[in-house]
Amino acid sequence: xxxxxxxxxxxxxxxxxxxxxxxxxxxxxxxxxxxxxxxxxxxxxxxxxxxxxxxxxxxxxxxxxxxxxxxxxxxxxxxxxxxxxxxxxxxxxxxxxxxxxxxxxxxxxxxxxxxxxxxxxxxxxxxxxxxxxxxxxxxxxxxxxxxxxxxxxxxxxxxxxxxxxxxxxxxxxxxxxxxxxxxxxxxxxxxxxxxxxxxxxxxxxxxxxxxxxxxxxxxxxxxxxxxxxxxxxxxxxxxxxxxxxxxxxxxxxxxxxxxxxxxxxxxxxxxxxxxxxxxxx
Amino acid sequence: xxxxxxxxxxxxxxxxxxxxxxxxxxxxxxxxxxxxxxxxxxxxxxxxxxxxxxxxxxxxxxxxxxxxxxxxxxxxxxxxxxxxxxxxxxxxxxxxxxxxxxxxxxxxxxxxxxxxxxxxxxxxxxxxxxxxxxxxxxxxxxxxxxxxxxxxxxxxxxxxxxxxxxxxxxxxxxxxxxxxxxxxxxxxxxxxxxxxxxxxxxxxxxxxxxxxxxxxxxxxxxxxxxxxxxxxxxxxxxxxxxxxxxxxxxxxxxxxxxxxxxxxxxxxxxxxxxxxxxxxxxxx
Numbered sequence: 001x002x003x004x005x006x007x008x009x010x011x012x013x014x015x016x017x018x019x020x021x022x023x024x025x026x027x028x029x030x031x032x033x034x035x036x037x038x039x040x041x042x043x044x045x046x047x048x049x050x051x052x053x054x055x056x057x058x059x060x061x062x063x064x065x066x067x068x069x070x071x072x073x074x075x076x077x078x079x080x081x082x083x084x085x086x087x088x089x090x091x092x093x094x095x096x097x098x099x100x101x102x103x104x105x106x107x108x109x110x111x112x113x114x115x116x117x118x119x120x121x122x123x124x125x126x127x128x129x130x131x132x133x134x135x136x137x138x139x140x141x142x143x144x145x146x147x148x149x150x151x152x153x154x155x156x157x158x159x160x161x162x163x164x165x166x167x168x169x170x171x172x173x174x175x176x177x178x179x180x181x182x183x184x185x186x187x188x189x190x191x192x193x194x195x196x197x198x199x200x201x202x203x204x205x206x207x208x209x210x211x212x213x214x215x216x217x218x219x220x221x222x223x224x225x226x227x228x229x230x231x232x233x234x235x236x237x238x239x240x241x242x243x244x245x246x247x248x249x250x251x252x253x254x255x256x257x258x259x260x261x262x263x264x265x266x267x268x269x270x271x272x273x274x275x276x277x278x279x280x281x
Numbered sequence: 282x283x284x285x286x287x288x289x290x291x292x293x294x295x296x297x298x299x300x301x302x303x304x305x306x307x308x309x310x311x312x313x314x315x316x317x318x319x320x321x322x323x324x325x326x327x328x329x330x331x332x333x334x335x336x337x338x339x340x341x342x343x344x345x346x347x348x349x350x351x352x353x354x355x356x357x358x359x360x361x362x363x364x365x366x367x368x369x370x371x372x373x374x375x376x377x378x379x380x381x382x383x384x385x386x387x388x389x390x391x392x393x394x395x396x397x398x399x400x401x402x403x404x405x406x407x408x409x410x411x412x413x414x415x416x417x418x419x420x421x422x423x424x425x426x427x428x429x430x431x432x433x434x435x436x437x438x439x440x441x442x443x444x445x446x447x448x449x450x451x452x453x454x455x456x457x458x459x460x461x462x463x464x465x466x467x468x469x470x471x472x473x474x475x476x477x478x479x480x481x482x483x484x485x486x487x488x489x490x491x492x493x494x495x496x497x498x499x500x501x502x503x504x505x506x507x508x509x510x511x512x513x514x515x516x517x518x519x520x521x522x523x524x525x526x527x528x529x530x531x532x533x534x535x536x537x538x539x540x541x542x543x544x545x546x547x548x549x550x551x552x553x554x555x556x557x558x559x560x561x562x563x564x565x
Contacts, residue, residue: 007469007470007471008368011364011365011368012365012370012372014361014362014365015362015365015366015372015373015376016372018362018365018376018379018380018441019375019376019379019380021438022379022380022382022383022438022442023379023382024398025391025394025395025397025398025438026382026386026394028394028397028398028406029390029393029394029397029398032397040404041404042404043403043404044403044404044409044412045404045405045406045409047406084290088290088291088294091286091287091288091290092287092288092290092291094287095283095284095287095288099284101284107288107292110295111291111295114295114299115492116491116492116495116551117495117544118495118496118499120499120501120520120523120524120540121303121306121499121523121540121541121543121544122298122299122302122303122306122540123523123524123527123528123536123540124305124306124309124314124527124533124536124537124540125301125302125303125305125306125309125537126298126302127316127528127533128305128309128316128533129297129298129301129302129305131316144298145298147290147294147298148290148291148294148295153291178283179283182287203385203387206387207387207388207389207502209387209388209389209501209502209505210501210502210505210524213505214528224387225387225388225389225390225502228389228390228393228506229389229505229506232393232396232506233509237509238509238511238512239422239423239507239508239509239510239511239512239516240423240508240511240512242400243396245397245400248393248396248397249393249394249397251393252389252390252393252394253390255387255389255390256386256387256390259385259386259387260382260385260386263381263382263385264378267378267381268378271377271378271381271446274446274450275446275449275450275453
């Protein structure tokens with residue numbers, strides 16, 4: 001009995017430690033966002049906001065301009081990419097889950113390799129393609145490389161293959177067309193998986209920094225992460241240049257909120273579906 | 282017929298934005314290209330330059346160090362956290378929600394939070410907290426000796442929740458009998474985990490390592506926000522170097538050569554891993 005409680009005590013301590021370690025950087029981000037420049041550089045630093053200030057947000061507005069446009073641009077590139085990713089992913093996932101055809105394994109593996117190789121190895125060729133398509137410095141150019149996702153295809157295949165094949169067979173015997181089976185039977189059943197795919201793809205596209213940083217070069221096209229890096233380096237372009245801390249924190253906070261709210265809104269459901277689909281072999 | 286219809290979008294999009302660019306990477310790696318003028322064919326010049334480029338060698342060395350640190354650290358913290366979660370308590374359910382927040386936070390924002398927290402000098406939060414217990418602080422991300430270890434710790438913080446969730450899902454899938462048997466043999470909970478349960482998690486750990494190794498090798502966003510490869514070149518990891526060459530110095534040909542060589546190195550490494558240990562059972 002004694003050993004068991006020792007084990008539980010240690011495990012509880014680990015959990016508490018994990019919660020603290022997770023939240024501390026976020027706490028400092030939030031308080032810094034509402035400090036004035038003078039307070040942010042006070043010695044010693046204040047652990048609670050002494051005098052509430054919106055100076056950080058004002059600096060962002062002063063240097064980058066209309067803040068709502070940053071949100072609009074970020075939402076545009078995210079939605080442009082997510083909608084096709086989920087529709088195409090469901091169709092391809094259904095094809096892999098419900099059919100047998102020649103070269104199935106080969107095509108599947110060929111699609112999966114993209115999951116492993118990151119975008120940074122493709123930036124030079126992508127830039128050349130965007131020059132040809134006249135999409136440099138356009139939001140469409142950011143989204144167009146992300147219209148399909150290997151993970152989403154893979155995830156939808158896993159989820160759809162849990163649906164009993166009898167449903168599909170029965171519908172086929174009744175003479176339903178394949179489109180009718182997919183959109184009438186499969187789609188309503190995969191809604192939980194859609195939510196997870198939506199959240200994951202939202203987070204990925206919302207986080208996109210490298211590719212937008214390369215092809216977006218005027219302020220009217222900036223997305224939120226570009227604004228964060230812009231503010232980070234307003235007072236010098238090298239890593240050791242000190243930023244305007246409140247402005248950096250304010251921009252990061254604005255950028256974080258939609259992702260954080262989305263995650264917290266669906267978390268219970270998200271974790272359950274992840275565990276259910278994730279462990280399927 | 283429908284199969285073709287359903288598979289056509291990924292096949293077309295992949296061909297244009299993935300397979301064609303992979304081929305173009307190889308082509309550009311034999312050219313000099315500044316984006317303004319047409320590429321000029323220069324044969325193997327980029328590759329010769331690459332193997333005599335001290336910064337390239339340094340970036341490979343630093344990146345290997347970073348990847349080993351991140352993977353090793355995240356597997357350890359993720360496993361410990363997954364074990365701690367594997368008890369049905371309210372605290373455990375609550376931690377499960379909180380622990381995924383760093384993974385969900387956009388990279389640029391999370392890195393900013395860390396940059397603010399570890400600000401150098403007496404105005405920094407961590408330096409102040411350390412001074413309260415009589416320790417002297419440091420420059421953290423801006424210290425040439427601490428830069429890469431700090432990037433490693435940041436990435437472990439970012440990854441741990443996801444690693445723990447995958448491993449927790451793995452723990453749930455282990456048959457109760459295997460664990461019961463260990464207890465009947467008189468094992469304590471620590472022993473049961475060490476001897477029975479953790480070895481059963483190996484496929485999940487392999488899955489995590491193989492999928493994370495690529496993204497860690499080519500890490501970019503956090504480095505760009507935190508150090509930009511500095512001070513000097515102290516944190517010049519591969520992803521940062523590729524970006525600087527390709528779009529800081531507008532040397533697309535050399536950038537493509539870097540992409541080709543790094544991809545070959547890392548694919549070769551992953552291939553050896555898979556051949557030796559298998560891909561692992563996680564959904565594959």
